[in-house]
Amino acid sequence: MDQADAVSVTGPRRIVCLTEEPTEVLYALGESDRIVGISGFTVRPARARKEKPKVSAFTSAKIGRILELEPDFVVGFSDIQADIAAELVRRGVEVWISNHRSVDGILDYIRRLGAMVGAAARAEAWADELQRRLERIQAQAATLPRRPKVYFEEWDDPPITGIRWVAELVRIAGGDDVFPERAAEPLAKARILEDPSEVVRRAPDIIMGSWCGKKFRPEHVAARPGWDAIPAVRDGELHEVKSPIILQPGPAALTDGVDAIARIIRDWGLRHG
Known part of the structure; x- marks a missing residue:
């Protein structure tokens, strides 16, 4: 442990992670021993599912099981x-609910x-490394002959457009979000499309789908009324980005997630540049 980290040797020792991103961060920082419970949706890192009890979904949690684990955070x-946070706070548990939505x-x-x-020192160094990685991707994207218009869909029924960090990563990777x-x-x-034909009017060159919890079906998207006029549908540019690597606001989105988006945009550039 370096000197910067040594000044803070206390902190929470028994942490329950209700979503995947804190689990991935703590494992990456070498602090996995502090974790006593995780979300059942956790897939990163894979070993976490084998090592830690699963105590929550996204909108629900096993409050009794969490309390049995005696978390201090x-x-x-x-x-x-x-609602989960409120119930735990009422039971005397310290809770941190982050609400970040950007890169x-x-x-x-x-x-x-x-x-x-x-x-702190390890986290700062890692965040700086991730920032430099994004800057390299952005610099590479700047060499593309032109920027494609991109429609990113989080859900299909009703259609929900991409959240802020996704739109930012699309931009970093060389595309422009159409919404x-x-x-x-x-x-x-607030991101539900009341009129799906608005996608037709905005004419994206690429459609990316990441339907949380289920497989993206490009054939279903292409069959929507009037969508055959969209350049992306006409050219077969409908692509899945797996939800675990893009729909959680953590390290996955800044690594595998943006890589997948950049690859789709780069390949489009080679075919349509």
């Missing part, structure tokens, strides 16, 4: 977990969580 995400927010989240467990005004909305209900 619980980490969750967003207003969707507000900068993810980087800051890594730094803050690292500081809370006495790993930037929707991406600025933090809540999913």
Whole structure:
């Protein structure tokens, strides 16, 4: 442990992670021994599923099981977990609900969580490394002959457009989100497309789908009324980005997630440049 980390040797020792991103961060920082419970949706890192008890979904949790683990700190995400957080707080548990929705927010989240467990220097170095990685991807994207218009869909029924960090990663990777005004909305209900034909009017060159919890079906998207006029549908540019690597605001989105987006855009550039 370096001197910067040594100044904070206390901090929470028994942490329950209600979502995947704190688990991935703590494992990456070498602090996995602090974790006593995880989300059942956790897939990163794979070993966490074998080593830690699963105590929550996203909108629900086994409150009794969590209390049995005697956590001194619980980490969750967003207003969707507000009821879980409130119940735990009423039971005397300290809870941190982060609510970051941007690339900068993810980087800051890594730094803050690292500081809370006495790993500030390691977290800072890792966040800086991830930032430089994004800058390299952006520099490579700047060499593309032109920028494709991208429609990113989080859910199909009703259609929900991409959240802010996704739109930012699309931009970093060389594309332009066709619903930037929707991406600025933090809540999913504000990103529901009341009129799906608006996608037709905005004419994306690429459609990316990441339907949380189920497989993206490009043939279903292509069959929507009037969507055959969309350049992406006409040219067969409908691609899945796996939800575990893009729909959680953590390290996965800044590594495998942006890599998948960049690869799709780069390949499109080679075919349509």
